[in-house]
Amino acid sequence: MLNLDLNLLVSLHHLLRERSVTRAAQRMSLGQPALSAALARLRRHFGDQLLTRVGNHHELTPLAVRLRPRTEAALAGIERVFTSEPVFDPGTSQATFRVLGSDYAMSLLGGRVGRLLAERAPNVRLRFELHNPSVIDTAAEVLRDVDALLLPHGFLADLPNLDVFSDTWSCLVATDNPHVGETLTMEHLAELPWVLTYHSPSAFTPAARQLQMLGIEPNVQVVVESFLALPSFIAGTNRIALTQTKLAPLLTAGGEVRALPCPYDAVPLVEALWWHPTHDNDPEHAWLRSIFAEAGQQLADTAVDAHHRQPDIRD
Structure with missing residues (x-):
């Protein structure tokens, strides 16, 4: 060196x-x-x-x-070293944080985290990058080069983490799907073609894996490593897909697809922020974790408010 x-x-x-x-x-x-x-x-x-x-x-x-990715990570690490301060002051800090996650996590949390940074740390930069299955396979090593990874529980172990928010699962179908009425059945799940996300031994949707445990092997026609892209592969077809309930309003806004309750008790997910143990006592990183925790609480509060605003069909 x-x-x-x-x-x-x-x-x-x-x-x-x-x-x-x-x-x-x-x-x-x-x-x-x-x-x-x-x-x-x-x-x-x-x-x-x-x-x-x-x-x-x-x-x-x-x-x-x-x-190329190693060079970018090395430069980010060097920048973190030489922008470190004896006392972390978010109001004056020019730190850069690098967080990996899915487009689902970015869509729900990105705007909230961005607004909190703008209010409290106007000079702090956040690099929000998409993860992929290889990142999950080597998470312990990847987390040496990035600040955090947003990922649901069930994939990683023996790494420090913070629960950010929870979610449930819904099914997506085309609005004009002639085979599906107001509800989905287990027969629909067994017979209709599927769009699955992250369909590999190490990267998968837990609710889709649960189907196999229930004895249903999905007829997979499309695999896509994106949740936001699901409507493009469902609209105008007979395909179905699983999506997170909090994301469903965004995916159905165009009117070409609709969300329906799952016909089985799909296992909920808990999205967590994961990091390398070397960051445990880092005041900069502790502050970053608090920002994500606050953004997750805002998301939960918004969901509760939306639920309370819904009319009671018994009235």
Whole structure:
């Protein structure tokens, strides 16, 4: 490490992002010869071209593709080190937090967390990024490079966590699905085609896994690693899907799909914030956790208010 020039890390980051020496030099306010020299040093260090010309543009080599997320994580870690303060003051801090989660978690919490940051920490930055199954498989290692992971209970163990909010499950069907009336039955679940989210041995929807335990093997036609994309694969078809009840109003707003109660007692989910034990006593991280806890409480309060505003059909 003593022989490494960490300025090369910044050059590598911009080169991999821009895939062009000219654009990367402009981004860094450097002359092109200086960045070309940096690229040459990086190529010697890695024993790899990193950028290869294809026609009139450059593409990343396989090694460069692997280096890109590692470079971004390394820069974020370095920034956290050199922006650390003896006493954390959110009002003046310029810290950057990186949190991974699904589009479901971002949709429900993102706006609330963003408003809290704007009110209390206007200079703090939040990088909210989508996770994927490989992140879940290697969560203990991934959490060394990111601040937190939003994920329901049932996938991780032996890591510190904070419950943020809970949710139940509903089923989505096309509004014009001729096979489904006002309710869904277990026969519908067994016979109609499905859109499943995160359908793999390590990444799955617990409520969908529960179906298999009940003896129903879903006829899976589509697998998508997104909850917000579900309506696109259901509208105008006979497909059905499971979605979180708190997300259902957003997914059905366009009118092409509708949400119905599950015909079985689907296991509820508890969305939690997970982090690496090294962050346990970090005042910056403790403050971040408090922001997510408050956002989760706001979400719960909104759901209660909405329930109380619903008319009583007995009146």
